[in-house]
Amino acid sequence: MFEKSTWIRLPRNVIVGHDVLSDVVDAVDELHLHGRPLFVTSPTPRRVAAEPIVADFEAIGVEPAVVTVESASFDAVEEVIETAEAEEVSYLVGIGGGKAIDIAKMASEHLEMGFLSVPTAASHDGIVSNRGSVPDGDTRHSVAAEPPLAVIADTGVLAEAPWELTTAGCADIISNYTAVMDWRLARRLQNVEYSEYAAALSEMTAEILVDNADHVRPGLEESAWIVTKALMSSGVAMSIAGSSRPASGAEHLFSHQLDRLAPGTALHGHQVGVGSIVTAYLHGGERGIWKDIRSALDSIDAPTTAAELGIDDETVIEALTTCHEIRDRYTILGNGMNERAAREVATKTGVIE
Ligand SMILES: NC(=O)c1ccc[n+]([C@@H]2O[C@H](COP(=O)([O-])OP(=O)(O)OC[C@H]3O[C@@H](n4cnc5c(N)ncnc54)[C@H](O)[C@@H]3O)[C@@H](O)[C@H]2O)c1
Numbered sequence: 001m002f003e004k005s006t007w008i009r010l011p012r013n014v015i016v017g018h019d020v021l022s023d024v025v026d027a028v029d030e031l032h033l034h035g036r037p038l039f040v041t042s043p044t045p046r047r048v049a050a051e052p053i054v055a056d057f058e059a060i061g062v063e064p065a066v067v068t069v070e071s072a073s074f075d076a077v078e079e080v081i082e083t084a085e086a087e088e089v090s091y092l093v094g095i096g097g098g099k100a101i102d103i104a105k106m107a108s109e110h111l112e113m114g115f116l117s118v119p120t121a122a123s124h125d126g127i128v129s130n131r132g133s134v135p136d137g138d139t140r141h142s143v144a145a146e147p148p149l150a151v152i153a154d155t156g157v158l159a160e161a162p163w164e165l166t167t168a169g170c171a172d173i174i175s176n177y178t179a180v181m182d183w184r185l186a187r188r189l190q191n192v193e194y195s196e197y198a199a200a201l202s203e204m205t206a207e208i209l210v211d212n213a214d215h216v217r218p219g220l221e222e223s224a225w226i227v228t229k230a231l232m233s234s235g236v237a238m239s240i241a242g243s244s245r246p247a248s249g250a251e252h253l254f255s256h257q258l259d260r261l262a263p264g265t266a267l268h269g270h271q272v273g274v275g276s277i278v279t280a281y282l283h284g285g286e287r288g289i290w291k292d293i294r295s296a297l298d299s300i301d302a303p304t305t306a307a308e309l310g311i312d313d314e315t316v317i318e319a320l321t322t323c324h325e326i327r328d329r330y331t332i333l334g335n336g337m338n339e340r341a342a343r344e345v346a347t348k349t350g351v352i353e
């Protein structure tokens with residue numbers, strides 16, 4: 001008898017476009033959410049997005065509670081949970097980059113409350129996903145969390161965000177190529193659960209973005225539109241898979257390890273992009289797609305070297321040789337690279353000098 005079952009948890013409403021920040025009140029109404037919201041944000045997103053939304057709620061007689069978080073940590077999640085309980089709110093709204101949205105998602109999961117996602121940067125593919133990512137001791141990777149009931153992505157706000165945040169989002173998408181390679185490898189060698197639909201969607205998303213790379217340029221609202229749609233599509237792939245597998249392989253392990261070794265130095269998307277160059281080489285050797293990945297990153301102004309990440313070569317080698325320990329996820333790194341192999345691949349791909 002066939003007894004398999006699955007839940008694919010997706011947002012009910014996805015609202016993307018110019019000036020849609022002012023639609024948050026309507027989106028809440030459409031979802032029949034009542035009571036007071038708690039806005040989870042960080043300093044700059046508070047100014048550019050949260051404050052105007054607060055004013056819209058005040059105009060209809062609702063006073064949102066607001067908590068400003070500085071970093072992605074369990075302490076920050078705890079602070080949000082305590083504020084939600086103290087302020088007796090009914091639902092949460094994450095307003096900001098990946099960290100603010102992840103914290104809101106994880107707090108919502110704990111509180112069993114609805115959550116809306118309002119990205120202020122097209123910098124990561126957690127905008128839509130039902131994953132939350134916060135460092136946990138020596139480990140760092142996403143865990144299942146509350147998916148957003150609605151996503152409200154204002155392309156005007158996203159286009160005005162610093163350009164490197166958008167290039168980071170592009171690189172997070174380009175890294176899907178190697179994430180899917182790792183997933184297929186793990187399926188062949190370890191029989192891990194695999195979804196052809198999620199893998200195909202993830203790869204297609206990267207392909208469409210690369211095909212449109214010429215239209216991704218600073219200050220263009222159309223760029224924010226192209227990148228945001230790709231980030232959402234990648235998030236949907238994760239939701240279909242029920243894991244981050246379609247969007248996170250060894251290149252993400254490398255990035256998570258850099259977050260520990262060189263915290264706050266480079267953006268998540270930029271780190272996974274550079275990791276993807278290396279792991280594409282490990283998969284396909286000299287004739288593999290590593291040069292295509294490097295050109296794609298280069299064409300959208302994303303870093304392709306350790307120096308461009310602002311991280312020294314030795315830290316990159318340390319991350320490459322240790323990152324397989326970060327999580328129990330089979331990838332091309334297997335049981336790990338030794339230092340000589342790591343130095344060779346990083347040099348051949350031009351990641352280090
Ligand atoms: N949950 C998932 O599925 C998922 C997916 C990808 C990434 N992530 C996580 O997301 C995080 C990376 O996200 P990120 O790169 O956005 O980092 P981030 O949230 O730290 O944002 C980077 C900086 O940009 C600022 N910022 C955001 N919007 C701005 C704007 N409009 N103008 C000026 N500054 C703005 C933020 O305040 C922050 O200082 C990592 O922790 C990563 O693990 C999670």
Ligand SMILES: O=P(O)(O)OC[C@@H](O)CO
Pocket residue numbers: 125126131133140141142143172244247248252253
């Ligand atoms: O599960 P992790 O490795 O945190 O990946 C989630 C996300 O960064 C994928 O782009």
Ligand SMILES: [Zn+2]
Pocket residue numbers: 124125172247248252268272
């Ligand atoms: Zn990522």
